[in-house]
Amino acid sequence: MKESKKRFRIPAVVFWIMKNTVAGAAAFLLIFFVVFKVQPGYKWVYNTMNNNYRAIKRNPNVTDQEKMRAKLGISYSYLEYIAEVTPKDAVILYPDKTALFPKDKKTEFRHDMYNKLWALRFLYPRKVVMTNEFNQSSYADKITHIAIVNGVGYELLDYNPPQRPTHAVFPLMRSYMNGLISTSVKDSQNK
Amino acid sequence: MLTTGLIITFLLGLSVICSMTQKISIIEKAGLSFIIGIFVTTVGMLVLDLFGVALTAVSIISFQLVMTILFSLSFFCKIRKNLKRPDLKNFALPRLNFIWLVFVVFIIYIEYMNFTKCMYFPTFDRDSLAGFDTMGFITAKEHTYKNLSIFDGSYVPALNGPGSYITYAPMVQLSYAYVYILGAQTSKIIPALIFMFFIISFYGVTRRIAGDTLAAIATFFFTITPEMIAFSSMSATNVIHAAYASLGIIYVAVWIKKKDLNNLIIGGLLLGANMWARTDGIVFVGAAMVIVIISSLKTGKIKNLIIFSALAIAPALFWVIFQKSAGIHAESIAITSLFYDKTKMLKIGIYILDLLLNTSFFGWTFLAFALTIVTNIWFIIRKGDNLALLSMIIMALTAYMILLYQIDYKWDKIENVLMYSAKRFMFCFSPIVWYYFSTNKVTLLAFEKVDKYLSYKKTATEITNETETA
Numbered sequence: 001m002k003e004s005k006k007r008f009r010i011p012a013v014v015f016w017i018m019k020n021t022v023a024g025a026a027a028f029l030l031i032f033f034v035v036f037k038v039q040p041g042y043k044w045v046y047n048t049m050n051n052n053y054r055a056i057k058r059n060p061n062v063t064d065q066e067k068m069r070a071k072l073g074i075s076y077s078y079l080e081y082i083a084e085v086t087p088k089d090a091v092i093l094y095p096d097k098t099a100l101f102p103k104d105k106k107t108e109f110r111h112d113m114y115n116k117l118w119a120l121r122f123l124y125p126r127k128v129v130m131t132n133e134f135n136q137s138s139y140a141d142k143i144t145h146i147a148i149v150n151g152v153g154y155e156l157l158d159y160n161p162p163q164r165p166t167h168a169v170f171p172l173m174r175s176y177m178n179g180l181i182s183t184s185v186k187d188s189q190n191k
Numbered sequence: 192m193l194t195t196g197l198i199i200t201f202l203l204g205l206s207v208i209c210s211m212t213q214k215i216s217i218i219e220k221a222g223l224s225f226i227i228g229i230f231v232t233t234v235g236m237l238v239l240d241l242f243g244v245a246l247t248a249v250s251i252i253s254f255q256l257v258m259t260i261l262f263s264l265s266f267f268c269k270i271r272k273n274l275k276r277p278d279l280k281n282f283a284l285p286r287l288n289f290i291w292l293v294f295v296v297f298i299i300y301i302e303y304m305n306f307t308k309c310m311y312f313p314t315f316d317r318d319s320l321a322g323f324d325t326m327g328f329i330t331a332k333e334h335t336y337k338n339l340s341i342f343d344g345s346y347v348p349a350l351n352g353p354g355s356y357i358t359y360a361p362m363v364q365l366s367y368a369y370v371y372i373l374g375a376q377t378s379k380i381i382p383a384l385i386f387m388f389f390i391i392s393f394y395g396v397t398r399r400i401a402g403d404t405l406a407a408i409a410t411f412f413f414t415i416t417p418e419m420i421a422f423s424s425m426s427a428t429n430v431i432h433a434a435y436a437s438l439g440i441i442y443v444a445v446w447i448k449k450k451d452l453n454n455l456i457i458g459g460l461l462l463g464a465n466m467w468a469r470t471d472g473i474v475f476v477g478a479a480m481v482i483v484i485i486s487s488l489k490t491g492k493i494k495n496l497i498i499f500s501a502l503a504i505a506p507a508l509f510w511v512i513f514q515k516s517a518g519i520h521a522e523s524i525a526i527t528s529l530f531y532d533k534t535k536m537l538k539i540g541i542y543i544l545d546l547l548l549n550t551s552f553f554g555w556t557f558l559a560f561a562l563t564i565v566t567n568i569w570f571i572i573r574k575g576d577n578l579a580l581l582s583m584i585i586m587a588l589t590a591y592m593i594l595l596y597q598i599d600y601k602w603d604k605i606e607n608v609l610m611y612s613a614k615r616f617m618f619c620f621s622p623i624v625w626y627y628f629s630t631n632k633v634t635l636l637a638f639e640k641v642d643k644y645l646s647y648k649k650t651a652t653e654i655t656n657e658t659e660t661a
Binding site: 016019020021023024026027028031035039040041042044045046048049050052053056064067068071072111112115116117118120121124125127133136137138139 | 288289290292293294297301304305307308311312313315317320321322324325326328329332341343345346347348349356376377411415417418420421550551552553554555641644645
């Protein structure tokens with residue numbers, strides 16, 4: 001009889017779980033409903049992370065080239081095109097900022113593609129000579145190709161091309177004659 | 192090849208840390224391993240380059256393996272006398288509470304998404320394409336740094352102009368070159384891994400002083416600092432630099448608290464790496480140096496000052512020597528004479544204050560800093576609680592503002608530098624501030640009670656004592 005009257009005590013572990021569950025739930029609510037919902041900076045982090053993650057999971061097989069095209073737009077496509085149609089030993093006369101981003105004209109280009117290093121990341125091992133450093137560069141007399149943007153650069157060619165696309169890259173005729181361009185470029189130009 | 196190289200880098204860092212100290216926790220050792228490993232690797236790359244050895248996978252990995260063996264031997268020689276069979280009787284699982292668990296789950300969740308994003312997108316940010324990533328990419332192709340084709344003035348006439356990329360401290364570009372040499376398609380694995388190991392190190396060192404719960408909370412808030420986490424998935428230098436600068440300052444603060452030389456050695460090494468990543472990191476070396484000098488003079492232990500100075504300055508000194516020997520130079524942007532320009536001074540002050548108060552960029556970071564000072568003011572004044580750390584934060588921030596003031600903005604507008612570069616420089620302060628928040632007397636007292644109530648097991652003091660007796 002005496003034993004049955006013994007007071008029931010909650011085991012320590014149950015008590016520990018109970019108080020921890022309450023504290024853990026409070027922490028979760030604080031993070032989820034205050035930190036990530038009220039504070040604009042943290043809210044942005046949470047939403048951006050989630051959206052990016054979902055987008056990544058939706059597109060697992062996208063190639064690096066496609067991702068770059070999505071991020072850098074036509075700026076990347078144009079450099080990719082130059083790299084595709086010129087040989088690796090080409091020396092390209094590359095447009096400067098005023099040609100890429102003319103003040104009086106709307107351009108499709110974006111980003112800092114007028115920066116030499118920026119362009120070199122996609123054109124290497126080709127040499128790049130900017131039009132504004134033409135007089136100082138040791139590669140000025142070795143130029144094999146002219147990069148044309150927004151229709152600017154045709155005046156530098158030593159022949160009249162049959163078609164004049166807005167953005168293109170053309171070999172110099174004299175570089176063929178001087179043997180500065182390997183014959184492989186002729187095939188690539190056919191593309 | 193890439194995976195093998197990264198594992199060797201991890202092991203190299205681990206051997207360096209273990210040979211330097213046995214008195215830090217396993218979490219800290221694991222966290223610092225990659226961070227230190229990649230730093231030592233890039234120093235080695237530049238040494239090889241200086242002596243005319245081509246930067247190839249074979250030469251770099253051979254260097255890493257030799258260094259790993261040497262540091263491991265040094266470590267085993269040190270512990271040989273005290274080598275004990277692991278006693279499983281003393282093995283116990285960490286006794287933690289659910290608040291800790293919730294914060295840690297959120298840290299892992301956020302970092303997992305961030306890591307995935309970082310690895311998914313190739314490098315596309317402006318600063319990397321117009322600098323660090325391209326330099327790393329070309330270094331990998333040309334197997335040299337000092338003789339890079341883009342370092343040839345006749346090819347790049349504007350090379351020696353003010354603010355030229357040629358004088359950027361070499362760590363980031365060389366670490367990118369390292370992964371490109373090992374066959375990586377993009378350099379993104381470097382910022383992704385450094386940020387991940389940065390989080391682990393920060394948690395480890397904060398846990399040693401503040402206990403598990405506070406460390407998890409501080410790590411969570413530092414991880415989600417909005418502008419910083421956004422940049423952590425890019426290839427820019429700022430977050431990588433923040434890892435070295437902030438951890439360096441934190442370890443110096445731990446040394447002040449614990450008076451254990453091992454922490455000062457790690458702090459010195461990390462601050463040396465901080466200048467290896469960005470030269471403006473000199474403000475952190477300067478701030479820490481003042482504290483180390485004062486402490487060394489007080490205690491009469493000049494040895495501490497010598498060790499710290501050697502570690503913190505050697506990498507920058509080596510970079511200067513390398514630049515001289517390779518003929519790398521650019522037009523200086525520093526104004527070396529003293530001058531008074533009220534408008535410039537005000538502009539810098541207003542912009543910096545505006546940045547610190549901007550919660551969209553830094554969340555509650557600087558709000559927590561102000562709150563910590565206010566609530567802890569009694570302990571700061573009466574007991575000098577965390578005064579060294581507080582001084583280092585204030586000194587580094589002031590020194591950075593002076594640095595901005597002494598710059599001749601020839602290559603860009605001052606407004607642009609303040610708005611973009613200065614904003615990213617503030618990343619270094621986010622972890623330091625959250626560490627400060629979690630290790631001041633008032634917060635420690637409050638969480639000591641929370642820890643005790645929820646876990647009734649390991650409190651901050653117990654963890655500290657355990658690590659010290661280990």
